[in-house]
Amino acid sequence: MTGxxxxxxxxxxxxxxxxxxxxxxxxxxxxVLRRQALIGDAISHVVLPGxxxxxxxxxxxxxWPMMIxxxxxxxxxxxxxxxxxxLGKIEPGAAMGVTFTAMFAAGVLLLEQSDTSTVHLxxxxxxxxxxxxxxxLDADGWGSLVDPVALAGLPEELIRITLTLIxxxxxxxxxxxxxxxxxxxxxxxxxxxxxxxxxxxALVIVAAIAAVAAFDAVGSIxxxxxxxxxxxxxxxxxxxxxxxxxxxxxxxxxxxxxxxVIAGFGPMWIGADNAVSAAxxxxxxxxxxxxxxxxxxxxxxxxxxPVE
Amino acid sequence: MTLExxxxxxxxxxxxxxxxxxxxxRGMTVSYGQKPVVFSxxxxxxxGSMTAIIGPNxxxxxxxxxxxxxxxxxxxxxxxxxxxxxxxQRQKIAYVPQRASVDWDFPxxxxxxxxxxxxxxxxxxxxxxxxxxxxxxxxxxxVGMSDFADRQIGQLSGGQQQRVFLARALAQxxxxxxxxxxxxGVDAATEKAIxxxxxxxxxxxxxxxxVHHDLATVTEYFDRVFMINTRKIAEGSxxxxxxxxxxxxxxxxxxxxxxxxxxxxxxx
Numbered sequence: 001m002t003g004x005x006x007x008x009x010x011x012x013x014x015x016x017x018x019x020x021x022x023x024x025x026x027x028x029x030x031x032v033l034r035r036q037a038l039i040g041d042a043i044s045h046v047v048l049p050g051x052x053x054x055x056x057x058x059x060x061x062x063x064w065p066m067m068i069x070x071x072x073x074x075x076x077x078x079x080x081x082x083x084x085x086x087l088g089k090i091e092p093g094a095a096m097g098v099t100f101t102a103m104f105a106a107g108v109l110l111l112e113q114s115d116t117s118t119v120h121l122x123x124x125x126x127x128x129x130x131x132x133x134x135x136x137l138d139a140d141g142w143g144s145l146v147d148p149v150a151l152a153g154l155p156e157e158l159i160r161i162t163l164t165l166i167x168x169x170x171x172x173x174x175x176x177x178x179x180x181x182x183x184x185x186x187x188x189x190x191x192x193x194x195x196x197x198x199x200x201x202a203l204v205i206v207a208a209i210a211a212v213a214a215f216d217a218v219g220s221i222x223x224x225x226x227x228x229x230x231x232x233x234x235x236x237x238x239x240x241x242x243x244x245x246x247x248x249x250x251x252x253x254x255x256x257x258x259x260x261v262i263a264g265f266g267p268m269w270i271g272a273d274n275a276v277s278a279a280x281x282x283x284x285x286x287x288x289x290x291x292x293x294x295x296x297x298x299x300x301x302x303x304x305x306p307v308e
Numbered sequence: 309m310t311l312e313x314x315x316x317x318x319x320x321x322x323x324x325x326x327x328x329x330x331x332x333x334r335g336m337t338v339s340y341g342q343k344p345v346v347f348s349x350x351x352x353x354x355x356g357s358m359t360a361i362i363g364p365n366x367x368x369x370x371x372x373x374x375x376x377x378x379x380x381x382x383x384x385x386x387x388x389x390x391x392x393x394x395x396x397q398r399q400k401i402a403y404v405p406q407r408a409s410v411d412w413d414f415p416x417x418x419x420x421x422x423x424x425x426x427x428x429x430x431x432x433x434x435x436x437x438x439x440x441x442x443x444x445x446x447x448x449x450x451v452g453m454s455d456f457a458d459r460q461i462g463q464l465s466g467g468q469q470q471r472v473f474l475a476r477a478l479a480q481x482x483x484x485x486x487x488x489x490x491x492x493g494v495d496a497a498t499e500k501a502i503x504x505x506x507x508x509x510x511x512x513x514x515x516x517x518x519v520h521h522d523l524a525t526v527t528e529y530f531d532r533v534f535m536i537n538t539r540k541i542a543e544g545s546x547x548x549x550x551x552x553x554x555x556x557x558x559x560x561x562x563x564x565x566x567x568x569x570x571x572x573x574x575x576x
Contacts, residue, residue: 033411033414033415174432174433175432176432177427177430177431177432178432180416181424181427183414184410184411184414184416184421184424185405185409185410185424187374187379187403187405187409188403188405188424188476190377190378190379191377191378191379191398191401191403192398192427192428193395193398235415238415239415239416239417239460239462240415240416240417240420240460241414241415241416243415244415299415
């Protein structure tokens with residue numbers, strides 16, 4: 001493939017996929033270690049109706065209304081969970097399950113019932129993302145990367161996910177020690193005066209921002225694979241958190257690149273005509289990486305036993 | 309009467325001893341549900357002492373410690389550290405949680421755990437320098453774990469894990485050391501190593517408080533006891549407070565007479 005084809009058609013979707021994967025994998029490391037990995041799943045379910053309502057109100061798929069809609073939906077979710085838990089006198093897990101599923105269903109229903117034909121927001125895109133369509137039509141080759149006119153036409157989604165990735169990286173870098181300490185030993189962290197509750201909430205919010213931003217790239221369901229698979233696979237490669245983070249970034253990038261390429265060209269290699277969903281293939285590759293590390297990873301056994 | 313009201317009425321007036329005490333707890337009441345786990349407890353730790361907090365399972369020993377440290381939010385009560393509120397005095401306290409309270413499969417090395425004790429010094433972003441590593445290694449040396457610095461923490465035995473936790477507390481360079489069951493499930497060598505370190509701290513003029521389970525070693529290891537069963541039962545020097553009568557009250561007759569007879573009770 002030449003630059004003339006690659007830059008306009010494949011470069012931006014690949015970058016968006018890569019950035020989205022890394023933006024989810026970084027907070028995912030801490031969520032997995034805190035046994036909160038499914039919070040990513042919960043977020044992705046809950047924010048869908050918020051995003052749809054934001055779209056219906058503004059009539060456009062743009063960043064700020066989507067973020068506000070997602071945040072609003074999260075507040076509604078928390079209120080609903082509390083209400084169900086108190087009124088129904090049932091355990092929080094059940095209240096959450098009901099709320100997440102109901103809100104996701106409401107999001108899908110809203111999408112189906114509303115006219116979204118003019119933009120890239122329909123059920124399929126909400127579920128699987130629309131990575132392939134995030135192309136850069138103003139580009140005509142590698143030279144466009146330094147051409148201000150062409151750069152002005154970069155897809156908005158790329159800018160959005162880049163900013164998100166910067167926010168995620170800044171958060172993890174700045175709060176590295178408190179995150180590590182409070183994930184390992186929350187009680188001890190509190191005796192140092194650390195506000196572990198606030199920090200845990202901040203982590204969830206950063207994860208939510210990543211999930212909403214990755215909505216464009218991989219949709220609201222497959223994003224869960226991005227939160228869990230690369231960090232979980234990375235954990236099986238090392239016994240040091242610093243190295244685990246590095247591995248998770250590598251796995252996220254490999255998943256995004258390989259997933260995109262295989263989705264686009266894989267069917268051709270086996271003689272089929274059509275490409276398959278890039279987001280689906282990215283999740284598949286990350287799942288395969290997790291399976292491989294689960295079988296061959298060097299640190300996959302519980303080390304518990306004393307070594308003398 | 310609500311629990312809060314009862315707790316407030318039960319709290320004793322703050323006395324003069326609070327000013328000198330490394331840790332003075334007043335009217336502490338904690339509840340996880342309807343029933344209080346700790347009820348209106350006053351505790352005054354004596355400077356330079358080694359105090360054992362003893363009581364049956366579920367008597368609120370750990371909870372009292374956690375509430376005093378602000379880890380658990382009490383319904384009522386306060387704790388003063390060297391005569392001032394906890395908030396500004398945290399640097400004077402080192403806490404050793406129960407070993408089982410953390411996930412030892414967490415991906416980190418022994419030396420990294422000890423370096424966590426230097427968090428106040430390092431802050432968010434300050435670089436870890438050679439002197440920090442040296443300090444952490446010296447703390448590992450004190451608990452006899454210097455050969456394990458680069459081990460993954462999951463590879464340690466229970467006793468070794470406990471020593472690493474103690475090394476982390478030493479790295480904090482505190483005045484007051486609060487330990488939650490430091491001898492639970494450790495081997496004899498570790499128990500000896502830990503008690504030697506704690507006695508060393510006392511010799512330096514530091515204050516040590518430990519939740520303790522083994523009644524047989526109280527008189528040997530500690531000079532003061534605090535006996536609790538939701539409410540405070542007794543507090544004082546081992547010689548005056550560690551009596552058969554107080555043990556009976558604390559354990560509600562659950563200790564067989566034979567067990568008590570085996571204890572080396574000074575005052576019985």
